[in-house]
Amino acid sequence: MTADRWAAIGIGAALLVFLFVFFFGKKREVQAESRITIVVDGGYTPDLIVVRRGSPVTLIFDRRDTGPCTDEIVLPDFGVRRPLPTGRRTAITVVPQHVGEFSFSCGMNMLHGRIRATE
Ligand SMILES: [Cu+2]
Numbered sequence: 001m002t003a004d005r006w007a008a009i010g011i012g013a014a015l016l017v018f019l020f021v022f023f024f025g026k027k028r029e030v031q032a033e034s035r036i037t038i039v040v041d042g043g044y045t046p047d048l049i050v051v052r053r054g055s056p057v058t059l060i061f062d063r064r065d066t067g068p069c070t071d072e073i074v075l076p077d078f079g080v081r082r083p084l085p086t087g088r089r090t091a092i093t094v095v096p097q098h099v100g101e102f103s104f105s106c107g108m109n110m111l112h113g114r115i116r117a118t119e
Pocket of ligand 1: 107
């Protein structure tokens, strides 16, 4: 075999490794589901959740207060409106499909939080 051949095989192998890491590595990230607990007590703690675009994220709303304000959670970008019973944990899974911010709020749109999706 000539040196040219070996070089071509080497470049081909490097390309295969790159493609494998690129696609397989990315896929694993997309499938990894993250779970984040948000305490609801007169507000949302934390109120900024940073996730990867395209990855499912499960928000577990742990409601502790009894005020009427927080008894519903709304995620308008995902078409979600759910009651949050006091003393219970309510899990909501969403998939932010593009880079940017997705807000969530109480049913009256007074208390706010954000999901920030990054690349
Ligand atoms: Cu409210």
